[in-house]
Amino acid sequence: MPSVPLSTAERESKLLDAFVQMADTLVDDYDIADVLHELVSHCVRLLGFATAGILLSNQRGGLQVVASSTEQTRMLELYQIQTSEGPCWDCVHSGEPVSAADLAAEADHWPLFVHHALDLGFAAAHAIPMRLRHETIGALNLFGLEPQPLPEQDLRAARALADTATIGILQERAIHRGEVLTEQLQVALINRVAIEQAKGILAQAGNLDMDQAFQALRSYGRRRSTRLSDIAHQLASGVIGPDTVLTDRRRDDS
Structure with a gap:
């Protein structure tokens, strides 16, 4: 609202x-x-x-x-x-x-x-x-x-x-060559795919809606001063499990 x-x-x-x-x-x-x-x-x-x-x-x-x-x-x-x-x-x-x-x-x-x-x-x-x-x-x-x-x-x-x-x-340092611009924008899109995958993993594991899953993902990264996309890639690739992120969320809610 x-x-x-x-x-x-x-x-x-x-x-x-x-x-x-x-x-x-x-x-x-x-x-x-x-x-x-x-x-x-x-x-x-x-x-x-x-x-x-x-x-x-x-x-x-x-x-x-x-x-x-x-x-x-x-x-x-x-x-x-x-x-x-x-x-x-x-x-x-x-x-x-x-x-x-x-x-x-x-x-x-x-x-x-x-x-x-x-x-x-x-x-x-x-x-x-x-x-x-x-x-x-x-x-x-x-x-x-x-x-x-x-x-x-x-x-x-x-x-x-x-x-x-x-x-x-x-920013100027990233667009002095066209291929650098393309690469940087493409990274943003690739990261978005990982974020969506990570949201789905958390939503299924924690019985959350997608908005709640995203907030859990983002909060976990911020508490560790780690980039959102890095946390998403770790979760999507199995480096960290959904229970690790969800345990943090439950601790915050308690």
């Missing part, structure tokens, strides 16, 4: 904290997956939307989901990719923000997407390009449970957060 509305002063303070946190994260050997999950978490907290997600280009003309605040959001993002329609799809291919404050009114524009989104309980969708200069590498997507516009000041805040993450991905 959307968070309780913040006062202007509270939001400005939390927005500043978000930029500081993301800037601190973008250091040597940073974890792209964790940065992008931080981005969607900040957007949900600060912009008053129910959920958020990110689509990222795989540099071969396709898109993949690399971050989502809920499993339901991930499934909706995947549906956009499968049907090649929706605000996020249009945003990536146009390089411009795309807003649908009332999805029901967009049924003629995106018939498959709107039908599916409404079935899932979503009523609004807004997409912000992740772009550096003339290169669009993905989109940040915000979803509401009721018809909900994206005010200009919120659009600016979302774009600034998305730009911060984009600069981290495409």
Whole structure:
């Protein structure tokens, strides 16, 4: 559900904290997956939307989901990719923000997407390009449970957060050669596959839903100052067992 509305002063303070946190994260050997999950978490907290997600280009003309605040959001993002329609799809291919404050009114524009989104309980969708200069590498997507516009000041805040993450991905030292950019983006997509596998393992072993499994995975890594993707690869490959992660979760809940 959307968070309780913040006062202007509270939001400005939390927005500043978000930029500081993301800037601190973008250091040597940073974890792209964790940065992008931080981005969607900040957007949900600060912009008053129910959920958020990110689509990222795989540099071969396709898109993949690399971050989502809920499993339901991930499934909706995947549906956009499968049907090649929706605000996020249009945003990536146009390089411009795309807003649908009332999805029901967009049924003629995106018939498959709107039908599916409404079935899932979503009523609004807004997409912000992740772009550096003339290169669009993905989109940040915000979803509401009721018809909900994206005010200009919120659009600016979302774009600034998305730009911060984009600069981290495409920082100059990593894009002086095209093949380096492709490699870095591909690593993010490979890591996302491992994260999904690890979530599934934890969900099955601990009788958790996918959102609970992700939080357990992320908390385990943070307590050990270990990157999210590294923990996911260890769990997916059997280096650590699900009981190890779940024991930590049960200890936290006790």
